[in-house]
Amino acid sequence: MERKVVVLLSGGLDSAVTAAICRERGFSVHALTFRYGQRHSIEAQAAVRVAERLGVARHVTQTMDLRAFGGSALTGDLDVPRRANALEIERGIPATYVPARNTIFLAFALAFAETIASTDIFIGVNAVDYSGYPDCSPQYIEAFERLARLATKAGVEGADFRVHAPLIAMSKSQIIREGVRLGVDFSITHSCYDPAEDGAACGACDSCVLRRKGFKDAGVIDPIRYVARTGD
Amino acid sequence: MERKVVVLLSGGLDSAVTAAICRERGFSVHALTFRYGQRHSIEAQAAVRVAERLGVARHVTQTMDLRAFGGSALTGDLDVPRRANALEIERGIPATYVPARNTIFLAFALAFAETIASTDIFIGVNAVDYSGYPDCSPQYIEAFERLARLATKAGVEGADFRVHAPLIAMSKSQIIREGVRLGVDFSITHSCYDPAEDGAACGACDSCVLRRKGFKDAGVIDPIRYVARTGD
Numbered sequence: 001m002e003r004k005v006v007v008l009l010s011g012g013l014d015s016a017v018t019a020a021i022c023r024e025r026g027f028s029v030h031a032l033t034f035r036y037g038q039r040h041s042i043e044a045q046a047a048v049r050v051a052e053r054l055g056v057a058r059h060v061t062q063t064m065d066l067r068a069f070g071g072s073a074l075t076g077d078l079d080v081p082r083r084a085n086a087l088e089i090e091r092g093i094p095a096t097y098v099p100a101r102n103t104i105f106l107a108f109a110l111a112f113a114e115t116i117a118s119t120d121i122f123i124g125v126n127a128v129d130y131s132g133y134p135d136c137s138p139q140y141i142e143a144f145e146r147l148a149r150l151a152t153k154a155g156v157e158g159a160d161f162r163v164h165a166p167l168i169a170m171s172k173s174q175i176i177r178e179g180v181r182l183g184v185d186f187s188i189t190h191s192c193y194d195p196a197e198d199g200a201a202c203g204a205c206d207s208c209v210l211r212r213k214g215f216k217d218a219g220v221i222d223p224i225r226y227v228a229r230t231g232d
Numbered sequence: 233m234e235r236k237v238v239v240l241l242s243g244g245l246d247s248a249v250t251a252a253i254c255r256e257r258g259f260s261v262h263a264l265t266f267r268y269g270q271r272h273s274i275e276a277q278a279a280v281r282v283a284e285r286l287g288v289a290r291h292v293t294q295t296m297d298l299r300a301f302g303g304s305a306l307t308g309d310l311d312v313p314r315r316a317n318a319l320e321i322e323r324g325i326p327a328t329y330v331p332a333r334n335t336i337f338l339a340f341a342l343a344f345a346e347t348i349a350s351t352d353i354f355i356g357v358n359a360v361d362y363s364g365y366p367d368c369s370p371q372y373i374e375a376f377e378r379l380a381r382l383a384t385k386a387g388v389e390g391a392d393f394r395v396h397a398p399l400i401a402m403s404k405s406q407i408i409r410e411g412v413r414l415g416v417d418f419s420i421t422h423s424c425y426d427p428a429e430d431g432a433a434c435g436a437c438d439s440c441v442l443r444r445k446g447f448k449d450a451g452v453i454d455p456i457r458y459v460a461r462t463g464d
Binding site: 156 | 295334347384
């Protein structure tokens with residue numbers, strides 16, 4: 001029987017590459033997506049397309065409302081910052097940080113994993129381009145693994161839960177090249193924090209800026225649609 | 233200004249006493265309740281009553297669907313065991329264990345706390361009567377605190393998140409006596425895992441059995457309604 005793994009799938013580029021890595025390793029991919037009250041549902045729709053394209057064993061979407069707490073640009077409480085290029089992205093923790101988001105996501109992934117008797121969770125976090133987010137660090141991942149073993153029936157019975165973050169030390173261009181190698185269809189992924197009504201990416205939020213720079217550095221054409229801007 | 237705390241409020245007896253402890257200490261109580269796909273919504277309704285009675289500063293109810301994963305009697309996948317008395321409650325992890333539930337609850341509590349600039353989460357877990365649940369142990373609580381400091385913007389900036397479990401070492405009768413002292417109205421709390429249609433407690437699930445024994449040991453009359461049974 002194939003080894004079952006839970007993969008957090010956002011619909012973005014990083015999680016699509018993470019899921020493709022799991023497929024290449026021959027795992028039975030159980031994908032988990034969240035609608036958590038983002039400004040738009042385009043990301044979750046992209047996750048459905050990515051899951052279908054990869055042919056995952058199962059795809060569960062959890063809906064919740066993190067807007068009830070507030071405190072983030074991604075859930076509509078703050079403006080999404082726009083930049084001219086990657087150099088403008090400030091150091092420190094960005095406005096798009098959502099309080100405790102990855103902890104909530106990993107907690108659900110742990111529930112999913114324990115239910116299907118899996119001990120492996122894959123998450124597409126990255127500590128290079130997203131160094132400002134606390135819940136993307138190797139120390140954080142290790143702390144969650146430790147918690148998982150104490151938190152669950154399976155854990156106290158000896159299951160050695162692991163949180164795998166295969167992209168954690170890769171640059172965006174390395175991730176894109178890995179995706180190309182694995183045959184990921186980037187045209188169905190979505191990265192923009194603040195897309196237009198028709199789904200076109202803004203091209204100027206941190207996520208778009210990092211994505212565009214990554215494709216440029218990798219020497220690969222980004223197949224998604226961006227809002228036309230002067231100078232493009 | 234009053235110190236803000238987040239209290240996990242289930243509508244049960246333990247969390248009502250926990251919230252009353254916070255009120256006695258003069259904290260600004262921010263209550264958090266979950267509808268997670270239980271067999272019934274009576275518990276969440278009880279939480280609303282308890283929050284109103286205590287006069288909390290804010291009460292947020294999060295809705296999610298843990299049935300999507302399955303694996304627990306509380307979400308309808310297994311039968312709720314019934315007992316004649318407390319001696320029959322088996323050792324080990326009960327069928328009513330919900331995979332990773334407290335981790336999910338604490339993750340949301342952490343998001344709530346960070347958003348309101350609080351560093352204190354109160355949870356009514358108990359390691360005496362619920363010794364079978366892994367996510368009620370002191371080691372688990374400590375592991376979550378460690379995670380919280382790494383997981384959040386506030387934590388990496390120095391906030392010392394604490395998860396308080398004031399009932400963790402108390403017996404059910406001690407918890408009930410503490411509730412009496414604090415003026416908790418037990419008639420509006422709900423403990424039963426498998427209530428009748430009209431809301432009456434079954435009297436025979438683990439939660440009812442522990443509650444009844446606790447009131448008996450405390451020498452206090454339990455004001456809630458139980459389904460009439462032969463021999464009662």
